Structures are given as structure tokens and as C-alpha cells.
Amino acid sequence: MKCARCQEEVLPQDSYDYYGQTLCEDCYVVALQPPKPCDPAAVASAKATRKQLGQTGTDGLTPLQKRIYEYIKERGKVTKEEVASTFDLPQWELEKQFAVLRHCELVRATKEENQIFLTLW
Numbered sequence: 001m002k003c004a005r006c007q008e009e010v011l012p013q014d015s016y017d018y019y020g021q022t023l024c025e026d027c028y029v030v031a032l033q034p035p036k037p038c039d040p041a042a043v044a045s046a047k048a049t050r051k052q053l054g055q056t057g058t059d060g061l062t063p064l065q066k067r068i069y070e071y072i073k074e075r076g077k078v079t080k081e082e083v084a085s086t087f088d089l090p091q092w093e094l095e096k097q098f099a100v101l102r103h104c105e106l107v108r109a110t111k112e113e114n115q116i117f118l119t120l121w
């Protein structure tokens with residue numbers, strides 16, 4: 001199958017349903033979180049900055065991001081809903097935190113049986 005946005009081939013297990021469109025993970029994350037003018041650069045530089053500062057693992061994350069990371073580490077894999085209810089986060093806030101963790105290659109989303117799970121990278 002093909003991603004409806006970037007037209008890349010996506011495997012069924014890597015595809016996400018976004019209002020009836022089939023999207024790859026990257027497009028899905030972007031679709032959920034429309035980039036604001038200041039965001040793409042911030043996200044793109046997150047990894048470079050961390051590298052520059054010699055940060056690894058959870059260095060440089062906000063306390064909330066660290067707690068989410070630790071929570072996922074403890075559980076192995078969790079759903080976004082579990083993270084949202086555990087940390088009392090609205091969906092958009094969760095996506096924002098997840099986008100940072102994902103771009104730092106700490107947490108990733110995997111799809112199993114139509115459920116999206118967050119696991120460590």
C-alpha cells in the first residue's frame with residue numbers, strides 16, 4: 001500500500017489510518033501535529049544539539065519527557081491512551097512530547113492489531 005501523502009510504499013503494519021487515509025508513520029505524526037512556524041527547525045535541530053552537547057539517552061529532556069520515557073521503559077510498551085491518562089495530558093500535548101522523544105530516537109510508535117503502541121527506540 002502507499003502513503004496518501006508522500007506516496008511512499010508502506011507495509012500494512014507500518015501504516016496508520018488518518019481519517020480514512022493511509023499514511024506512513026512520518027506523515028501520520030505530521031498530520032497529527034501540523035507544524036508551527038518555529039517547530040520544524042526545533043525538531044530538526046534537537047538531535048544535532050544533543051550531539052553537540054554530548055547528550056545521550058534522556059539527557060536534555062524536560063522532566064515530563066523523562067517521566068514518559070521511564071514509564072514506557074518500565075512497561076515495555078504502552079498505548080498513547082495509557083500515557084495520556086497516566087500523565088493527564090491532552091492528545092495534542094502528548095503528540096508534542098512524543099514528537100520530541102521520537103526525533104531524539106528514544107521512543108517510537110509501532111502498530112499491532114490496529115492499536116498503536118509506544119516502545120523504546
Ligand SMILES: [Zn+2]
Nearest residue numbers: 003006024027
Ligand atoms: Zn508518508
